[in-house]
Amino acid sequence: MKLSLLPFLLAIGACTTAYGQDEDVLRPKGRPASLGPTPSRSASSSLPVTIGLEGGINLSFFSQSVSGALETSPIQTFTKGFGLAPYASMFVDVGITPTVGVQLRAAYDRKSYGNSEDAIIDCTLFDEYGQPVQITTTPVNVDYTSAITYITVSPQVRWEPVSRLVLLAGPTVQFRGSAMVTEASQNLGQHDACFFPGPNGEELKSRVVNDTVDDSNALNSLRLGAEFSLAYRLPLTTSIDLVPRLGYQFMFTAPAPAGNPVVDDSRTLTLGQRVVTPSEPTLHSLQAVLGLWVRL
């Protein structure tokens, strides 16, 4: 936490320090100390303040590796995922200089991701009397979708190197705001002789599993990361800008701790059970948002 905030604090410190020694249009070396501090935007309590509302989408990227799993195992489906989810934020921006400011943003930050893969599982064929006669394998399509909501707080340094082009960078902190909800399904081909046994003995071609995790031992409640954005101000009025922003949220903290080893029994009959070990997952996001920035 402290380490990730350090560059941000240094950046603000550098801006403030540089500003304290400002030149002006009359004095290339700044005013003499006897006249007191250089009047400037940073020296006044009435620093320019901008507030903003943003809305857009998150494109989330999930990644995880599992050791010990077969390449054709259904578990491989869960090693990656991506997907879209809504994003909305509000922020307050305080200008330190005309081109540099600090911004504090709070966001409703929904993440949703999923994947679809073909896998191979064991299949038992039965005769007309319901007796198993053959053990074989069959292809199966596995897909899943997971979703979780964070409340994200991002203190950012804003820099406008070219008029209207805005760069933002700084740390970001995510507070988990919901359980992780996952829906996974397995689908067999319609003409396949294999089936999933239903609870009442029926033969099913697909099955769905829903899982909700709201355990702070299984999900990290607080995640740290860094956010970088590129934005462009399109003035609508003298005090309101329409601002498209493209941001990247790189999280140092995983959404969940590394899981315990689990048994992959998808090929128990043909190859035997396998113990697989998942690594610590990663979840990063690309954000495309449109905002209204209002100078107060």
Place this chain on the structure above:
Amino acid sequence: MKAFFILWLCISPLCLSAQQIQITPLPSNTPGDDFAPAITNHGRVLYFTSEEGGLGQRLYTSQRSSTGWQEAVKLRGDANDATHAGTATLTPDGRTMYFAAYEHDVRSYGRTDIYLATVYKGRATEIENIGSAINSPAFESQPSISADGRTLYFVSDRAGGTGGTDIYVSVWNGTTWTPARQLEGANSTSDEMCPVVSADGKTLYFSSNRSGGAGGFDLYVATIAGNTVQKIISMGSAINTPADELFYAAIPNSDQAFFTRSTQSGRYDNYSIVPNPFPGDPVTLVEGTVRDGNTGAPVSATITITDLSTGSRMADLRSDPESGDYFVTLPRGRLYSVTASAPGYVFHSDRYEVAPTSPGQTLQQNIVLAPLKGGVDRLLVFFDYDKTDLRSESFSELERVVELLRANAGIKVRFEGHTDDQGSDDYNNDLSKRRAQAVASYIISAGIDAFRVDAIGLGEGSPVVPNSSDENRARNRRVEMRITE
């Protein structure tokens, strides 16, 4: 010899106090810094820089009315969108402003840079950094633009200078600013700052803390001669004091000037000085309004000043779109044409001969532009007495005709020659026709299709004024251009 010495003393700046100079603080001064007074619109509008309640330096402006200077207001628009913005200089029309800003919203090349703005209705917009020919990563500030808008003086502390801050100059070559060079003869190993070029284009005021002064920064006046300055003299004890004296701005053809002086607290205030002991050469100020010939409505026109003896375009100014007012400054020693042109109108030119010894004068010259359809206007073309050969002073006007015909491919024109009442009717008819044909020939030789150009001679039959004097007869000898289609 002693008498000569006393006489010399009394005509030198050391005797300025004998002129009972009145130095008065401006009512717009604030407890903070107020500095860099700058004049435009022939002394009707004052710009200066002031601290904005601890928020940094900002540009302010005040207008002169019949009751004096009105309350100063912060310049609206985008110029002040900076940590510090100030030290403005404007062309005589008040439409083009150069100013300095530190950390402006518009990109800089480093520290304080010089920017360009368009001023309209009290708003400065279209802010541009004027580029790397003038700005550098170092400090560039305190610009001063000549009355023709072609020469920019400014201050920089860039490496390679003579010492401290130096005065630099750049010239507009028609498309770009030439790379800035040190103003030869002006700079010392000390700091030179606050250059202000007078309306005559020859007198330069600046400040320096060089040795031999009264203390702090003192004001100096010098003569610009080509690429150098000469005859640098201190403004003397009547103006220079142990405090800092900066930014000496003189109203052209007036006995009033403004300058900046530091106060006991070390901050700066603006002062008026009357009479101005260091006026530049008198200039001819031309002003008036540009209006539509049919409706009388103000016209936003380009005002082009041409040196008729060389044909070179000296300045492009603009009339005020709202009022039609235009302001032109003509230094002495040249023959000028002042042309107003606007899309959809026939241009109009007037000739001004400003002799090398001409006294300062202000000429009121309203301009009426005829709408293009069916429009007619007198051309500024010249012939020798009783001849039909176009004199070279006519060429710039004729090029404008060519430009007009190229820009409006659908129109046709007829040149109508007129004479005064001297000579017989037949002779005058013939002379006027041959002169109109000479104009038509020039236009056709410049590449305009002959079928678009016609020429007739109308002799002495259509005078614009009675042929009662040499001056009136000169006005009646003319070639007019009529848009026929």
